[in-house]
Amino acid sequence: MASMVLAMRAVLLATSMEPSTVLLVGSHSADRSAALELLLRDLIESRGWSERLRLVVAGLGEGAGELSADGFRVLSEEGLGEPLRTCADLDRHTELLHEAETLVVATDEDAEMVVELDGAEGKQVVSLPEVLPEAAVALEDPDTDLDAYVAELRPVMSVVLSRLITAD
Numbered sequence: 784m785a786s787m788v789l790a791m792r793a794v795l796l797a798t799s800m801e802p803s804t805v806l807l808v809g810s811h812s813a814d815r816s817a818a819l820e821l822l823l824r825d826l827i828e829s830r831g832w833s834e835r836l837r838l839v840v841a842g843l844g845e846g847a848g849e850l851s852a853d854g855f856r857v858l859s860e861e862g863l864g865e866p867l868r869t870c871a872d873l874d875r876h877t878e879l880l881h882e883a884e885t886l887v888v889a890t891d892e893d894a895e896m897v898v899e900l901d902g903a904e905g906k907q908v909v910s911l912p913e914v915l916p917e918a919a920v921a922l923e924d925p926d927t928d929l930d931a932y933v934a935e936l937r938p939v940m941s942v943v944l945s946r947l948i949t950a951d
């Protein structure tokens with residue numbers, strides 16, 4: 784049944800003229816926000832979904848701003864393409880929230896914050912700990928090293944992509 788729903792959603796997205804906009808929102812650090820974006824973008828591109836899903840990344844609080852030099856280095860070495868140097872501040876760029884159909888948040892706490900924002904009404908919210916319970920430690924602990932964060936998320940990002948393409 785799940786594979787049938789996935790196939791039907793894939794057909795609908797394939798025939799859609801406009802890509803579905805997915806807003807990734809993090810609050811722990813700009814490095815983590817950029818890592819999430821790179822991991823998911825790499826997977827979307829490798830599966831041929833770039834024309835169907837448009838990724839946008841923004842942060843709340845510490846999740847916005849400039850990447851650290853170390854964070855940029857770590858993400859550059861991951862071989863996932865050039866990381867963003869800055870994550871937009873969602874408090875200042877609310878248009879990003881209004882344009883998105885789906886919101887992906889890194890923690891359950893982020894989900895609670897984002898659903899209270901003006902413009903979040905009616906949006907599908909995907910919380911990574913809900914979808915990826917096996918990666919919850921790295922997701923919830925802001926002190927997790929960026930290398931470990933990426934290593935823990937990389938093998939399970941296909942679950943996130945499946946959730947995005949099956950979301951109604």
